[in-house]
Structure formats: C-alpha cells, structure tokens
Amino acid sequence: MPLPLRLLLVVTLLENVASALIQTGLFFFAEDRLGFTAMQNLLLAVLHGATYVVGALLSHPLARWLGERRALVLVLLAEAALTLLMATRPDALTVWVVSPVVLAVYGLKWPIIETYVVAGRTPRQTTAAIGKFNVTWSGAVALAGLFAGYLIEFEAWALFVVSAACSLVSVAICAGILPKQVDHLPHDHPERPDATTTTHYGRLLTSSRWTMMTAYALERIAVPLMPGIMASLGVGVAAATAWTTLLAWARTATFAVLGAWPGWHGMKSPLLVAALLVPPTALLMIEGPTLAWVLVGLALFGVWEGVAYVGSLYYAMVLKNAAVDAGGAHEAVIGGGFVVGPGVGLLAEKSAAWVASSAIAPAWVGTGLGLSPLALAGWIGGIWPLLPREPNATTDGHTDDVQTVEA
Numbered sequence: 001m002p003l004p005l006r007l008l009l010v011v012t013l014l015e016n017v018a019s020a021l022i023q024t025g026l027f028f029f030a031e032d033r034l035g036f037t038a039m040q041n042l043l044l045a046v047l048h049g050a051t052y053v054v055g056a057l058l059s060h061p062l063a064r065w066l067g068e069r070r071a072l073v074l075v076l077l078a079e080a081a082l083t084l085l086m087a088t089r090p091d092a093l094t095v096w097v098v099s100p101v102v103l104a105v106y107g108l109k110w111p112i113i114e115t116y117v118v119a120g121r122t123p124r125q126t127t128a129a130i131g132k133f134n135v136t137w138s139g140a141v142a143l144a145g146l147f148a149g150y151l152i153e154f155e156a157w158a159l160f161v162v163s164a165a166c167s168l169v170s171v172a173i174c175a176g177i178l179p180k181q182v183d184h185l186p187h188d189h190p191e192r193p194d195a196t197t198t199t200h201y202g203r204l205l206t207s208s209r210w211t212m213m214t215a216y217a218l219e220r221i222a223v224p225l226m227p228g229i230m231a232s233l234g235v236g237v238a239a240a241t242a243w244t245t246l247l248a249w250a251r252t253a254t255f256a257v258l259g260a261w262p263g264w265h266g267m268k269s270p271l272l273v274a275a276l277l278v279p280p281t282a283l284l285m286i287e288g289p290t291l292a293w294v295l296v297g298l299a300l301f302g303v304w305e306g307v308a309y310v311g312s313l314y315y316a317m318v319l320k321n322a323a324v325d326a327g328g329a330h331e332a333v334i335g336g337g338f339v340v341g342p343g344v345g346l347l348a349e350k351s352a353a354w355v356a357s358s359a360i361a362p363a364w365v366g367t368g369l370g371l372s373p374l375a376l377a378g379w380i381g382g383i384w385p386l387l388p389r390e391p392n393a394t395t396d397g398h399t400d401d402v403q404t405v406e407a
Helices: 005-025 025-033 037-065 068-090 094-119 123-154 157-175 195-230 237-244 246-260 269-287 291-317 326-357 363-386
Strands: none
Touching: 005 025, 005 068, 005 123, 005 157, 025 037, 025 123, 025 157, 025 195, 025 237, 025 363, 037 068, 037 094, 037 291, 037 326, 068 094, 068 157, 068 237, 068 246, 094 123, 094 291, 094 326, 123 237, 123 246, 123 291, 123 363, 195 237, 195 269, 195 291, 195 326, 195 363, 237 246, 237 291, 246 291, 269 291, 291 326, 326 363
C-alpha cells in the first residue's frame, strides 16, 4: 500500500528549505561574507555538482544494504551534523571542504525520498503524488530564498543553523513514521505500461532528461552569477535572494498545473517547446539589460525547466516502478547538469569578457557564444528522440521502432 502523502510532504518541505539555504544561499553568503568572485562561485558549483552525482549514484546501493528507512535517517543525521559543523566555522576553508560533502549527502537523500513518495501508486496516482511533491519542494526553495538574505545579513552562522534544524526535525519524522522498506506496485498490475507505451515513454524520458540536464546546467551557471548580476543592477543581498526565487515560483506554478492535469502524459509538444526555449530564456536571465528583463528570463526559464523536470521524474518512476535507482538516475542527471553548467559558465564568462574588451559586439554576444555548445547539445538531445520514426516491421504495424528504455 502507498504511504499517506501528508507527512512525506512535510519532510519534503523541510529538506528543501535545508538544501536551498546551502545550494543557493551559500553562493550569496560566499559573495557577501567571504568576498568570493564569480569565478570562485562557479568553481565551487562544479565541485558541488561532482559530489552530488556521486551521492545520487550511491543512493540505490545504500538503500539496498541498509533498507530505505535506516539509510534515509542516517543520511539526514549526517546532513545535520555537517551543516552544524559549517556553522561553527563559517569561513572559506569550510565552504570549500565541507559544503561539497553536504552536496553528496543531498544526492543520497532525494532518490530515497522520491521512492517513498511514489512507491505502490498506479501511474495516475503517481501523477498526483509527483505533482504535490514537486509543488512542495519547489515552493520550499522559493520560500528559503525569501529569507536566506536576511539570515546572511543577521549572523554568519544563521544560514547553517536553520538548515541543520530542518534536517533534525526531518530525522524525527522519518524515524517515527516510515516503514523499513517500501512496497512497490506489483509488476503484473493492469495499470503497468505495456510494451508499446514503454517504448514511447522511453523516448520521452530521453528527451526530458537531456532538456532537464541542460536546464540545470544553465541554472547552475546563473545561480553563482546572480549575486554579481543583481549587485550590478543595484539590488542588495536581501532583495537579490528574494528576486532570484522568481525562477522557483514559476517552476512551482508549472508543477501545480502539470500535477493537476494528466493530459500531458505521452505528449511530445511540451517537451519540444521546453527543449527549444530553455537556452534562450537562460541567456535572458544572465544577460538581461535591466532588472525587469532578468526577472522575465527567470520566470520563463522556471516554466520550461519545470516541464522537463516533471517529464523526467514521471516517466522514470513509471518505467522503473518507483525503484530507488530511478530516482538515483534522475538526480544523477541533475548532478551532471551541476557539473557541466559551471564549467561552461567559466567559458561563457571569459568569452563575454573578450568580446566586451574587443568592442566588437555587446557582452551578451560573447556569453551566448560561450553557452552555445551546451545549448546545441540540449537541442539535439531534447529534440532528436521526439522526431517521427519509420515503421518497424517487427512491431505489428506500430509506428515506433523498438529501443531500450533508459531509466
């Protein structure tokens, strides 16, 4: 039987506040309190992405070894301890050494939480559960952004103490309510996808994963740069963190719509539009000439990132029957974006600086050139799986050829 969602959503909210304060707030903290440059923030983001991928890939073996509940409780305890350690010494050395380990812990926890949210549910029930889960986590990220700047201005340790407190409350809830292991939907359940649906969903999963990875890569370029972008537009740190949450609010609204309307299942068009529009909206939020344009970029980017995220998580969970490795692969793709994005961001920064110093074009042209390899990869990976296929003689007239499902 699937677990009741209410307390799982409370854990989701708490854990996303805890995560967002570090994953996003830390860059504002590093710029405001420690004097980090844009290049240093991008390098830190690369390190965060690499450790996040490691954690995500280890989540399934850890859950199989310890059981889902014990693994999750231990991971959350480690998260709280590490964040409190950062509070005791909120300096540059701690940021460089401890925060990447915290990101590895984040990579460990989310696939297990996602399995508890979805396991035992039919595909239709999965839509509603994922919708509520997505709205909760994305809304929590937006809420954390609203007060992260005030915590940074208040005391150096405040950001980390609040994050740790959220984790400790989550530990108490998970230890008290979660079963040791989750129950999955029987593989012979009549609502499990048939071979034709599996093939089609496999292509949609591939498309959504490419677009999602591109979106997260571009987001992890924008987030480390956003303190400098907002400062150049005359926005203070408290207001800057709040304005930056517009991306999360737009994504949350998208999650709410898709969670309430299952009609998008199996549709190619939302993923096609998302693949096309993610790169140009990212360029707008990074190089918008005024605050208004940057905010437009943040909002539009949040919508299309949300579409790709929902597709990626839904199709993976349905195809893999809510296994932890489905969530692990989903989070690893996100972590891949965390790694690739800041690396490309360093290239874009240098390209923009060269173009601006040469006075041959506006700086945004240089940024666009620097981002173009990532944009091109996202367009190819996101669009190619959606193109029509030639009929395959072995599929009894079905117009989709057979391919191995990536999940």
